[in-house]
Amino acid sequence: MTVEKNLLYTRDHEWVKIEGNQATIGISDYAQHALGDITFVELPAVGKDIKQQETFSTVESVKAASDIYAPISGKVIKVNEVLNEAPEVLNSDPYNEGWIAIVELDDLSKKESLMDAVSYEEYLKTLD
Amino acid sequence: MDIKKTPLFEEHKKLEAKFGPFGGWDMPISYSGIIQEHNWTRKSACIFDICHMGEFIISGPKAAEALNKIVTMNVEEIPLKSCKYGFMLNETGGVIDDLIVYKIEADKFMMVVNAATTNKDLENLKKHLPESISLENISDNIAKIDLQGPLSREIIQDVLSVDVSSLEYYTFSSYNFLGQENIISRTGYTGELGFEIYVEVDKAVELWGKLLSDERVKPAGLGARDTLRLEMSYPLYGHELDDNTGPLEAGLKMFVDLEKDFIAKDMLLKSQQEGLKKRLVCFKVNSRRAPRNGYKILKDNNEIGAVTSGSFSPSLGYGIGMGYITPEYKDAGTQIKLTDSKVQLEAEIIKRPFYKDGSLKK
Structure with a gap:
């Protein structure tokens, strides 16, 4: 299970990469592995305001549908439309090609609730 | 346990x-x-x-005749070294299990049953087989x-x-x-x-x-x-079949021989005469999304049934499922909606099976 160095993580296994006032969001390698073969990604609408810890996307695997929670608050400015046709990219490259959305951050985002890569790795060890 | x-x-x-x-x-x-x-x-x-599946050996003089009273398919017509799929029914005509009977010798059969139902099946066989017939659980x-x-x-x-x-x-x-x-x-x-x-x-x-x-x-x-x-639209026990659902509702009449006697045959005939209350249908979703067990099935915003199995179909590239609905809507081509509290999917009832290119009989 890989943990990408320069990202921040949630306890629900989403990652976020913050650059200026924008953030790219995805799910971690641990999450894609736990979900299994991903068959569908429900992308949020561009322009939608998403709130930290609230559902902003749903990912379906062969076995189940799982909610994806926003790691950060903001307005969706771009979504990864490749996932409409090729949701399996979420399995093969969760940290790069498998990004889900880019948001413009708002002031309400609490970065302190996120874990850095080292803490996330420690957290993963506490899960079986 | x-x-x-x-x-x-x-x-x-x-x-x-x-x-x-x-x-x-x-x-x-x-x-x-x-x-x-x-x-x-x-x-x-x-x-x-x-x-995990269960196997029983049923043997003794007139074993075929005895077994024939308990299962829906005609055991006496199974040729040697052939097998047949069918059901054991409870008194109300619900399915105790779906199973396969193998004819090993003239008076010796193997029954292959589902894992979760093995004990229930065994109890039912013990209850109905005469003492002259031996029943061995070899699972x-x-x-x-x-x-x-x-x-x-x-x-x-x-x-x-x-x-x-x-x-x-x-x-x-x-x-x-x-x-x-x-x-x-x-x-x-x-x-x-x-x-x-x-x-x-x-x-x-x-x-x-x-x-x-x-x-x-x-x-x-x-x-x-x-x-x-x-x-292949094959039923899975606990989903398409259970103690409260009969083989006719599931569209599996070809595995029921109504010409012979068996437990709850009268209930099946009665349900047929009165008209079946629900029917199993297959449907395909117009997207990659999968319907899931328990989703409601709607026709013109009226609830007409529920999904029993659903998944993304890897061979076909879209969502597929099966479920029970009010019989009047069962025809292929009927447009339906599949919903839970968060999702609403558009689907169409189609003829079984979904996948037709298998090598099954090659």
Whole structure:
């Protein structure tokens, strides 16, 4: 299970990469592995305001549908439309090609609730 | 109750399988990924650990006659070394289990049943079989490994050095390999050419290893078994069939012989006369999204039924499912909606099966 160095993580296994006032969001390698073969990604609408810890996307695997929670608050400015046709990219490259959305951050985002890569790795060890 | 492990549990661990509970057993759900395993079964061949299923031997004078009163298919018409699919029903006409009966000798049968229902089946057989008939539960002594896929015939030939080329669909024979006589039947649950292999439990690891040593063979778990059977619209006990649902509602009349007597035949005839209250239908979704067990089925915003099985179909690339609805809407072409609190899917009722290109009867 890989943990990408320069990202921040949630306890629900989403990652976020913050650059200026924008953030790219995805799910971690641990999450894609736990979900299994991903068959569908429900992308949020561009322009939608998403709130930290609230559902902003749903990912379906062969076995189940799982909610994806926003790691950060903001307005969706771009979504990864490749996932409409090729949701399996979420399995093969969760940290790069498998990004889900880019948001413009708002002031309400609490970065302190996120874990850095080292803490996330420690957290993963506490899960079986 | 302790969760049970099959004799192949350690093999699955070595292969780093993902496990999950099924019918009281800790079973491999997938190894390399459900879709890969699914596609490999359709293209080459996969092995499935099916040791969790139950097997009984029913024997004695007039065993066929006795068994015939308990199951829906006509046991007396099964030719030697053939098998037949059917049901045991409760007094109200609901399905206790779906099962296969193998005719081993004139007065000797093997019954293969679902894992979760093994004890219930055994109780029902004990209750209804006369004392002159012997009933033996051999589930703990028998390992069952399924080899399924278009290349499975050649693989058995090459790996086990036995010739199964003369086996017709739903027949079986006894073959000498691994130093003993073992049953191989040409049966399965995938829609592909395939075989179910029964060996003594202490030979399970050896058989698994031998089959897996052939590079045309990969292991597949219960995840792929489920998507493969769903593409064929085969019922799964606990989903399409249960104690409160009869075989006629499920559209499985061809496995019920109404010309002979069996438990709850009168209930089936009555339900047929009065008109069936629900019917099982197959539907395809207009997207990659999967309907899930329990979703409501709507027609013009009226609830007409519920989904019993649903998945993304790896072979077809869209969502598929089965469910029970009010009979008047059962015709192919009917547009329906499938919903839970968060999702609403558009779907169309179609004729079974979903997948029509299998090598089943090749």
